[in-house]
Amino acid sequence: MDTIYLNHAGTSWPKPSVVTEAVAAAMETSPRHWPSLFERAHHSVCRYFGISNPAQLLLTPGCTSAISVAISDFNWEPNDKVLTSSWEHHALSRPLQKLQGDGIELVVVPPDSSSPFDLTFFESSLAAGGVKLVAITAACNVTGQILPMRQIIELAHKYNAFVLVDAAQVVGWLPLNFSELGADLIAFGGHKGLQSPWGIGGLYIADHVPMKCVTASCGLSLGDDEPLLSPRPGYCDVGSVDQFSLAGLEVAIDWLEEKARADRLAIGRECVQRFRDLLSAFANVTLFGADDLSQQLPTVAFSVAGISSATVSNLLKARGIVAASGFQCAPQAHETLGTEESGVVRLSFGIGQPEKEIAVALERTSDVIRSLTES
Ligand SMILES: Cc1ncc(COP(=O)(O)O)c(C=O)c1O
Known part of the structure; x- marks a missing residue:
């Protein structure tokens, strides 16, 4: 059967055959070429999501690790509050629960009769003050219901809160231009709608987001450039990037963009x-x-x-x-x-x-x- x-x-x-072929070809490519292939693929993923500066996209092993970096490297201050939805995947709810243990207040926005996210409750929670971050999924992975992302981002910004979006379920399905969407942090993985193998994802971090990376991270250096040091989370903070899955993701996004x-x-x-x-x-x-x-x-x-x-x-x-x-x-x-x-x-x-x-x-x-x- x-x-x-x-x-x-x-x-x-199954993954598109162009993806499996690209992964196999990458595995056979000499390490001499890995840095330039990495850079090319990184740029392609940025182009797909409308990110003009690749320094804003940290490649990670998946969405869970991207969220974990976003939450752990965010510049928390005493008495900060976080708002979230009642539909979260463990990838987001677990680090949020841990934050609560560290003294950050967590408020869950309930659904109302017409929406999975009660915008009136949301706005009054924002208006009460102290909300530093709104951390939400773009769509519930259980039901597939999409949350009103644009309204959430707009309202959060009205009250000076940052927004972290878990885009795991929507990438590859909804057209997403990260710069236009306006969220401050966006996490995604490659292995669902984006058609890549497991092992690759990313975290978009807008320039203005206050991150507090515990250790200065080094970027990849190409050619004769000096290695880069940065106070923001970087290449080595999430472990080795799976170059082979990244090669798969690079061709998968072209496949997705085909007219068919x-x-x-x-x-x-x-x-x-x-x-x-x-x-x-x-x-x-x-x-x-x-x-x-x-x-x-x-x-x-x-x-x-x-x-x-x-x-x-x-x-x-x-x-x-x-x-x-x-x-x-x-x-x-x-x-x-x-x-x-x-x-x-x-x-x-x-x-x-x-x-x-x-x-x-x-x-x-x-x-x-x-x-x-x-x-
Ligand atoms: C909404 C949501 N967030 C996060 C994840 C975790 O993604 P990853 O497997 O890329 O870590 C998933 C995967 O099921 C998901 O559905």
């Missing part, structure tokens, strides 16, 4: 609609996510009454469908959804996923849910 992979919000698979993939999000949202139509016909199924598809990534999250998400996902797996069950590394989001007992089943679609796979997956999902409904 063919595998139908529907866990692209976890990691994308311009309507990828619209196609993904159509898949969401088709699965929601199917699942909403079952009285024992609860669907999660944005009603308005324009606020939704290509992800369908659902639960079946009285049946654990692991059971549903195992039944799907027996029919060849790879889904994500449980808590998707975001226990806080499950508390918000009220699914903290047994999580949800998450189906997430890929870029260029063949129509035939979608049609077969619909059929098999229907069979599985029907079997649970009848039992």
Whole structure:
């Protein structure tokens, strides 16, 4: 039985063949050429995200490490406050919880009836004063619901707070120009929508952000230049950059920019609609996510009454469908959804996923849910 992979919000698979070829070629390239290849790829990633100065983009092993650098090297002062959402992945909620232990106040902005992020509550929290940083995900990795990023950034800046965005779920799907977006810190990984292998990501740090790097870091030196010393986190502070995954990311972003993939999000949202139509016909199924598809990534999250998400996902797996069950590394989001007992089943679609796979997956999902409904 063919595998139908529907866990692209976890990691994308299969990678485009140009990516696997580029990784293999990089592994065979002489170390003599590594610094210049590194610099070329770094520039390409910056160009893709609209970053004019590569010194603003620290390459990291992934989004988790990028967030960790952002939080640990930020210039905290006594009595600072942080605002966050109730939808965070552990990559952000863990370092925030640690900050709380260090005496920083953490306030979680709840959803309201029409939005995953209550902007009125948010503004009154900002107006109360002392907020140094707003740290939020651009989209919930459990439900695929997009947060009102631009409004959040605008309001935060009105009250002089900095903004850190966890862009792990949206890169490769939403067109993102980091300079235009205006967030002060943006973390991302390459292995989901951006189609690279695991092992590469980045942290964008706008020039005005007060960072307090514990040790002065050295940049890569090219040619006869002196090594660079900087008070901002740099190359060696996050460990060796995976040059091979970076080579994959460099070609992946060209692949993403090809015309054939311009309507990828619209196609993904159509898949969401088709699965929601199917699942909403079952009285024992609860669907999660944005009603308005324009606020939704290509992800369908659902639960079946009285049946654990692991059971549903195992039944799907027996029919060849790879889904994500449980808590998707975001226990806080499950508390918000009220699914903290047994999580949800998450189906997430890929870029260029063949129509035939979608049609077969619909059929098999229907069979599985029907079997649970009848039992
Ligand atoms: C919202 C969110 N943030 C952070 C991460 C962690 O990303 P990485 O695997 O690149 O460290 C993920 C991955 O699941 C995610 O979905």
